[in-house]
Amino acid sequence: xxxxxxxxxxxxxxxxxxxxxxxxxxxxxxxxxxxxxxxxxxxxxxxxxxxxxxxxxxxxxxxxxxxxxxxxxxxxxxxxxxxxxxxxxxxxxxxxxxxxxxxxxxxxxxxxxxxxxxxxxxxxxxxxxxxxxxxxxxxxxxxxxxxxxxxxxxxxxxxxxxxxxxxxxxxxxxxxxxxxxxxxxxxxxxxxxxxxxxxxxxxxxxxxxxxxxxxxxxxxxxxxxxxxxxxxxxxxxxxxxxxxxxxxx
Amino acid sequence: xxxxxxxxxxxxxxxxxxxxxxxxxxxxxxxxxxxxxxxxxxxxxxxxxxxxxxxxxxxxxxxxxxxxxxxxxxxxxxxxxxxxxxxxxxxxxxxxxxxxxxxxxxxxxxxxxxxxxxxxxxxxxxxxxxxxxxxxxxxxxxxxxxxxxxxxxxxxxxxxxxxxxxxxxxxxxxxxxxxxxxxxxxxxxxxxxxxxxxxxxxxxxxxxxxxxxxxxxxxxxxxxxxxxxxxxxxxxxxxxxxxxxxxxxxxxxxxxxxxxxxxxxxxxxxxxxxxxxxxxxxxxxxxxxxxxxxxxxxxxxxxxxxxxxxxxxxxxxxxxxxxxxxxxxxxxxxxxxxxxxxxxxxxxxxxxxxxxxxxxxxxxxxxxxxxxxxxxxxxxxxxxxxxxxxxxxxxxxxxxxxxxxxxxxxxxxxxxxxxxxxxxxxxxxxxxxxxxxxxxxxxxxxxxxxxxxxxxxxxxxxxxxxxxxxxxxxxxxxxxxxxx
Numbered sequence: 001x002x003x004x005x006x007x008x009x010x011x012x013x014x015x016x017x018x019x020x021x022x023x024x025x026x027x028x029x030x031x032x033x034x035x036x037x038x039x040x041x042x043x044x045x046x047x048x049x050x051x052x053x054x055x056x057x058x059x060x061x062x063x064x065x066x067x068x069x070x071x072x073x074x075x076x077x078x079x080x081x082x083x084x085x086x087x088x089x090x091x092x093x094x095x096x097x098x099x100x101x102x103x104x105x106x107x108x109x110x111x112x113x114x115x116x117x118x119x120x121x122x123x124x125x126x127x128x129x130x131x132x133x134x135x136x137x138x139x140x141x142x143x144x145x146x147x148x149x150x151x152x153x154x155x156x157x158x159x160x161x162x163x164x165x166x167x168x169x170x171x172x173x174x175x176x177x178x179x180x181x182x183x184x185x186x187x188x189x190x191x192x193x194x195x196x197x198x199x200x201x202x203x204x205x206x207x208x209x210x211x212x213x214x215x216x217x218x219x220x221x222x223x224x225x226x227x228x229x230x231x232x233x234x235x236x237x238x239x240x241x242x243x244x245x246x247x248x249x
Numbered sequence: 250x251x252x253x254x255x256x257x258x259x260x261x262x263x264x265x266x267x268x269x270x271x272x273x274x275x276x277x278x279x280x281x282x283x284x285x286x287x288x289x290x291x292x293x294x295x296x297x298x299x300x301x302x303x304x305x306x307x308x309x310x311x312x313x314x315x316x317x318x319x320x321x322x323x324x325x326x327x328x329x330x331x332x333x334x335x336x337x338x339x340x341x342x343x344x345x346x347x348x349x350x351x352x353x354x355x356x357x358x359x360x361x362x363x364x365x366x367x368x369x370x371x372x373x374x375x376x377x378x379x380x381x382x383x384x385x386x387x388x389x390x391x392x393x394x395x396x397x398x399x400x401x402x403x404x405x406x407x408x409x410x411x412x413x414x415x416x417x418x419x420x421x422x423x424x425x426x427x428x429x430x431x432x433x434x435x436x437x438x439x440x441x442x443x444x445x446x447x448x449x450x451x452x453x454x455x456x457x458x459x460x461x462x463x464x465x466x467x468x469x470x471x472x473x474x475x476x477x478x479x480x481x482x483x484x485x486x487x488x489x490x491x492x493x494x495x496x497x498x499x500x501x502x503x504x505x506x507x508x509x510x511x512x513x514x515x516x517x518x519x520x521x522x523x524x525x526x527x528x529x530x531x532x533x534x535x536x537x538x539x540x541x542x543x544x545x546x547x548x549x550x551x552x553x554x555x556x557x558x559x560x561x562x563x564x565x566x567x568x569x570x571x572x573x574x575x576x577x578x579x580x581x582x583x584x585x586x587x588x589x590x591x592x593x594x595x596x597x598x599x600x601x602x603x604x605x606x607x608x609x610x611x612x613x614x615x616x617x618x619x620x621x622x623x624x625x626x627x628x629x630x631x632x633x634x635x636x637x638x639x640x641x642x643x644x645x646x647x648x649x650x651x652x653x654x655x656x657x658x659x660x661x662x663x664x665x666x667x668x669x670x671x672x673x674x675x676x677x678x679x680x681x682x683x684x685x686x687x688x689x690x691x692x693x694x695x696x697x698x699x700x701x702x703x704x705x706x707x708x709x710x711x712x713x714x715x716x717x718x719x720x721x722x723x724x725x726x727x728x729x730x731x732x733x
Contacts, residue, residue: 048688051680080690092685096703105699106689113690145703162689 001026001201002047002170003068007058009039009046009226016042018226020058024170027198031212031237032205034223035245040205041089043223044174047203048086049076062170080106081113085168087159089175094146099158102146103128103165110166131164135191152179160191171195172203177211189214209241224248280469281338287311290438293338297407297441300414310427310437317431323594324623324655325563327499327536335501336469337439340383378403380444380460382473390444392456402447403458406474409445416447420478424507424544424571432503432565433540436472440505443473448483448514457713459488462502470501477507479514481547488716489520499562500525504539512547512574517555519712520568521720524560531590531619534562541568545577545603553580555711557720558595559727567625569598572606572637579608582708586724587620587652596626596657601634601667610641613705616652617728623655630667637667645675646704648697648728698725 002024009017017039024030034040046053047060049071061068064082071079094102108118119127129139135157147155156176163171173192177185192215196202204215212220212234220236221228222245229248230236281292290311294304319330378392380403396403402413409417427437444460462473479485502524508516518541527534537560543552554568570579581597599608608628616622628639645654660669678700686696701724702709709717 048684050684075693076684076687077690077692077696080688086688088685092681094682094686094700094703096706097699102686102689102691102699105695106686106691109692109695110690166689 001063002203003059003061003063004043004047005059005061007046007060008056009042010054010056011042011052016053016226017046020223020227022221022228022231024201024203026169026201028219029196029202029204029215029217030219030221031217032203032221032223032228033207033209033237033240035249036207038223039226040207040223041174044086044089044172044203044205047071047079047170047172048084049074049079051076064169077109080166080168081110083169085163085166085171087156087163087171087173087176089178091147091150091155091159093148093150095148097146098143099146100125100128100142103142103162106162107165128161128165131161134164134194135161136187137161153181153184156180156184156188157191160188160195164191164195169199170201170203172205174205175207176204177206177208185211185214209237212237222248279338279340280336283336284333285335285337285439289337293439293441296338296340297410299407299410302414302418303410306422306427307438307440310434311439313428314431314434314438317434319431323565323625324621324657325565325592325594327563327592330501330536332435337472338441339469340441378456378458380405380458382442382444382460382462382471395456396454399452399455400449401452401454402445404445406440406443406445406476409476413445413447416478417445417476420507420509421476422507424509424542425505425540430540432538433505436474436503436505436540439470440472440474443475443504444477445475446477446485446487448479448485450480451482452480453483454485457486457488459490461490462504470503472502473504475504475506476509477516477518478509479511479516479550481512481514483511484515485517486713487516487518488713489518490523499527499533500535502535502537502539502561504541506539506541506568508543508552510543510545510547510550510552510574510577513549514547515551515553516543517553517711517713518543518568519716520554520556520558521716521723522556522558522560522564523723525562526560526589526591527562529589531562534591535560537561537564537566539564539566541566542571542598543569543579544571545574545579545606547577548574548603549576549578550574551578551580553578553582553711554597555580555582555708556584556595557708557712557723558583558585558593559723561593562591564591564593564595566595567597569600570608571600571602572608572634573602574606575603576605576607577603578606580711581608581610581612582711583612584615584705584708584720584724585613585622585624586615586617586727587622588617588727589620590618591620593621594623594625596624598627599629599639601628601630601637601639601664603634603637605636605638606634607637608639610639610643611707612641612643613708614643614645614654615648615701615704615724616645616654617648619651621653621655623657625657625659627659627661628669629660630662630664630669632663634664635666637664639667639669641669641671643671643673644704645673646701647675647677694725694728697728701725701728 005021007020060071062071104124111118222230290307380390427434524535552570572579579599585593587593612624614622624643
C-alpha cells in the first residue's frame with residue numbers, strides 16, 4: 001500500500017533522510033524506531049505532505065485501486081481524501097472551531113471525494129458519539145474548540161478519535177505514546193488495536209519500545225541518521241530496549 | 250520529483266480575489282464645481298432647498314473647520330489630502346425629486362440590483378426597509394408605508410430637514426458637535442445626504458432598517474450624515490452597507506453617524522463596510538474617515554455597534570458610546586480585516602457617566618499581506634460613574650509574515666468604584682494550523698475560512714442572520730486563495 005523508495009530529503013540544506021526505502025502492505029503494522037533526530041518525524045510529515053521540505057530524489061508511492069501513484073505531487077488534503085492519515089505528535093490547537101464542526105467538515109469532505117453519501121448533522125453526531133467511547137472520552141468535548149486547552153492526553157485521544165471517524169486506509173502514528181501516562185496509553189493503544197484491519201496499514205513511529213507492548217507490530221525498522229539500518233520482527237524492538245541505539249550510531 | 254520548496258509560502262499566497270463591486274455607473278449627474286468655499290456650501294444647501302438655520306449651521310461649521318488641523322495621531326500614512334481637489338456634490342439627475350422608484354433612472358435601479366439591493370422588488374420583500382444613497386443623495390427609501398403604520402420615520406436626512414425640522418433641530422449635532430474633530434466639522438459643513446430615523450415611544454420597529462451607501466462619481470467625496478433617534482422604550486436594528494467603484498484615485502468618505510437612545514431604548518447598529526481597498530500595489534481605494542457615536546441618554550438604554558470592516562484603503566473609525574443614563578449599556582463588536590496595503594486604525598470609546606453603566610468591547614483584527622491593522626480604544630469613567638464596569642478583549646490574527654497588528658488601549662478612571670477588565674492576544678495563522686486541517690481532508694481555502702471564522706465567531710453572532718451570512722461570505726471571498 002505504501003512504497004518509499006530511495007527517498008532523500010533536505011531541510012535547510014541538511015540531509016535528513018538518505019536513501020530511505022521500505023514497503024508496507026495492507027493489513028500490516030510497521031514500527032519505525034530510532035533515536036532523537038534520526039528523521040522519524042520528518043518521514044511522517046513527508047507522507048502527510050507537510051510543506052517546506054525539499055525532496056532531492058526518491059519517491060513516496062501510495063497504492064489506490066490497484067495502482068501506485070506518487071504522493072509527492074498531491075496536496076495534503078488530497079492525500080487525506082484518498083485515505084492517508086497522520087496522528088500528530090503535537091496536535092495543533094484551533095480555537096473557535098468546534099471539534100464537532102471540524103470532524104464533520106473533514107468527514108464530509110472525504111465522503112464527497114470518495115463518492116460516499118455525506119451525513120446529516122444528526123446522523124453524524126450519532127456516529128461520532130459512538131466513536132468517542134472507543135477512546136473513553138466524554139461526548140461533551142465535541143463542543144470544545146479543536147484541541148484548545150486540551151491536556152496532552154486528551155489531544156492524543158482526539159487524534160485516535162479522528163482516525164476512528166475518518167477511517168483511513170493508511171495511518172501514520174507519530175509518537176502517539178509520548179506524554180501519556182500508563183492508563184492513557186492503554187486507552188489509546190486499545191483504540192488503535194480496534195482499528196487494525198486487513199484493509200488498513202499502520203506505521204507506528206516511536207522512540208520507546210513501551211508502546212509496542214500494547215500495539216504489537218508485524219515489522220520493526222531501526223531508523224538512524226536518516227536511513228533504515230535494520231529491519232526485523234517484533235523481537236528487534238525488545239533487543240533495542242535492552243541494548244539501546246548506540247550500536248547504530 | 251517534486252520540489253516542494255515552493256510550498257513554503259502557502260500562507261503568503263492567500264490574496265484577496267477581485268473586487269466585484271468595482272464597476273462604474275454611467276449616469277448624468279448634477280455636480281458642484283471642484284473645491285470648497287462658502288459658495289459651494291451655499292450651492293449644496295440651495296440644491297437641497299434647506300431652511301436658513303441649516304445653512305447657518307453649515308457655515309458655522311465651515312468657519313470653524315478652516316481653523317482646524319488634520320489629525321495625525323492615527324497609525325496610518327497617506328499623502329496630504331488637498332481639500333480643494335475634491336468635488337463636494339454629485340447627484341444623479343432627477344433623483345432629488347424623489348417620487349416613486351418607478352420614476353428613477355433605470356440605470357440606478359440596475360446599479361443597486363448589481364450590488365444585491367433590489368429596490369423595486371424590495372418593496373415586496375418583508376423584513377428590511379432600505380434607504381439607498383448614491384454619491385451625494387438618497388435615491389429612495391423602501392417600505393415607507395409599512396413603517397408609517399407604526400409611526401416610524403425613515404427617510405433621507407434632506408427630507409427630514411424639510412419634514413421634521415423639530416426633531417432634526419433637537420438632535421442634530423447633539424452627539425457629534427461640529428467642533429468635535431476635523432472630519433466631523435468638514436462633514437457638518439458639506440454633508441449631502443444620509444438617513445434619518447425616528448422610532449416613537451414604545452415601538453419595537455417591525456422591520457430592520459438599512460442604508461446602502463454607494464460612491465460612484467470620480468473625484469467626489471461622500472459626506473453622509475445619519476441620525477437615528479430611539480424614543481423611550483423603543484427598539485431598532487439598523488444595518489449599513491457600503492461599496493465603491495475601483496478607481497486609481499483615492500476617494501474620501503467622511504461620514505458622521507449619531508445615535509440617540511432615550512430611556513430603556515435599544516439600538517443595534519451593524520455595519521458591513523466593503524469600500525474599494527485599492528489594488529494589490531496600494532493604488533487607489535477609499536479613505537474612510539468616519540465619526541460614529543451613540544449617546545445612551547436615558548436610564549437603562551442600550552446601544553450596540555457591530556462592525557465588519559473589510560474594505561477601504563485607510564479606515565479611521567471609532568464607533569463610540571456615551572453612557573450617560575444610569576444602568577445604560579454600550580457594546581462594540583468588531584472584525585477588521587486588512588490585506589495588501591490597507592491600513593486600518595479602528596476601535597471604540599466608551600465614556601461612562603451614568604451609575605452602574607456597563608460596556609463590552611470585543612475587537613478582532615485580521616491582517617494579511619503588507620497591511621497594518623490597529624486597535625485603538627478608550628474606556629473612560631467619569632467621577633459620577635459609580636459601579637460602572639467595562640470588559641475589553643482585543644485579539645489580533647496575523648496571516649503571513651509582512652502584516653502588522655498594533656493595539657492602543659487606553660483606560661482613564663476618575664471613579665474608584667469602577668471596574669475594568671482587559672484581555673488581549675496576538676496569534677499567527679500558522680502553516681501548522683493550516684496543515685493540520687488540510688491533513689484531515691479539508692481544502693486550503695476552506696481551512697483558512699474555518700480558521701478565520703473560528704476567530705471571528707464571537708463577533709459574527711451579534712450580526713442579524715442574513716448580515717452574518719453575508720459577512721462570512723465577504724471575509725471568505727477576501728481570503729480566497731486565487732492561486733488555488
